[in-house]
Amino acid sequence: GIQVEQSPPDLILQEGANSTLRCNFSDSVNNLQWFHQNPWGQLINLFYIPSGTKQNGRLSATTVATERYSLLYISSSQTTDSGVYFCAVPRRGRRDDKIIFGKGTRLHILP
């Protein structure tokens, strides 16, 4: 099955800093999602981004499908950005309603 790797595994930043989180996947996909899991465990949909670039406030994401990676950018970090960021892709790459998660990037924003 498809492999998903996220980096870095952990990131500690001062409030106001910018960060880039990376998601590499081992095969072609037609769907990629970024999630934020807050400290209480709730997963929040950030982006559905199989290709191209999207922006939502201080967050933006870019997926380069041909090179099998996606990047999540967080600008002007706030303490509420703390938590774990996961990317997820279809388990078999395409036409699969089951998704597989990377191991996540644990982000801690210091006040």
Place this chain on the structure above:
Amino acid sequence: GAVVSQHPSWVICKSGTSVKIECRSLDFQATTMFWYRQFPKQSLMLMATSNEGSKATYEQGVEKDKFLINHASLTLSTLTVTSAHPEDSSFYICSARNRASGRETQYFGPGTRLLVL
């Protein structure tokens, strides 16, 4: 839109008892729901796929007699952990796919923390 609820949010039970967790899609119909398990500081692992009106499909290594899944309506799926033991203690999360959105996007419930004593 696309809100998924879970109940209860946490439960503590004695070893040997059964625990039922409900997952509801509040503002959309979900023909497919998914159940995940997450151990501390780990990623989400898919346990089973719940399809409305048919039997659930379980991932390899997940005991179907241990984790009973029922998807009786387009807005409700339940997971019952039967004869729970301490090793079943975990964070259980459901998700639902909103087919009407035209995307293969899953929306997640807030999770249920289970502690078996």
